[in-house]
Amino acid sequence: MSGGAAAGSGLRADAKRNADQIRHAAIDAFRGRGLTVPLEEVAKAAGVSKATIFNRFGGRIGLIDAVIEEVVAVELRGIIDRTRAIGDPWERLAHYVTAIRDLQYRQPAANDAMLQVYPDAQSLLEICRAAGEINEELIEVSRAAGVLRAEFAADDLHALLHDNALALKHGTRPRREDYDRRTTFLLDGIRGRSRRT
Incomplete structure (x- = not known):
């Protein structure tokens, strides 16, 4: 093997190692604090420079697209x-x-996806599309079965979850027991007559 080929192989190995370190650091950061974590912090955790993130992933949007599957999409x-x-x-x-409310409470990135904080990230738009589809499906079937208030629409469910995302991202984080109690209140409020006690 020539010296040049060996050097090239070493460079590729370094590049792959850097990319893997960045991905792992981003997954940890995004899971814990959402998608708006400063890239400087991701770079520091990965042991690389911020410029390396841009070199390997093209910036924040490319990094989100590279890791969102592990961060929130699989769970959704x-x-x-x-x-x-x-x-x-x-x-x-x-x-x-x-x-979904549990996911929103545990995973700040789920709220960033729902709020479309980075509308240029195609992976986030795909998450929103999948959520929108099941929202429509659930409301249609539930209304037809009479288990949901007749006036409650898919847009209402979207608004409730969207407002919850805003509250969790920008408001005071509630205690878990209070949060779960409010989930029960929400469900009681939208339940149709046939399911009321």
């Missing part, structure tokens, strides 16, 4: 799949609302 799809596996229309809707 899991919620959607489990929701669709539930037979009872009300239980299906209640599970979805509870699971």
Whole structure:
């Protein structure tokens, strides 16, 4: 092997190692504090310069697209799949609302995705599209079954979850027990007559 080929191989190995370190650091940072974490902090955690993030991923949008699957998309799809596996229309809707609110509480990146903080990130738009589809589906089936207030629409569900994202991102974080109690109040408020006690 020539010296040039060996040097090139070493450079590629360094580049891959840097990219992996950046990805791991970004996943940890975004999971803990959302997608707006300063890139300087991600770079420091990865042991690289901020310029390296731009060189490897093109900046924040490219980095989000590279890691959003592990940060929040896999979990969101899991919620959607489990929701669709539930037979009872009300239980299906209640599970979805509870699971999404739980995700919002635990994962700040879920709120950033819902608020479309970075509208140029195609991966975030895909998350919003998937959530919008199941919102429509759940509301249509639940209203047809009479388990949901007749006047409650998919836009209302979107607004409730969107407002929750705003409150969690910009407001005072509630205690978990208070937060869960309010999820129960929300569900009681949208329940149709056939499911009221």
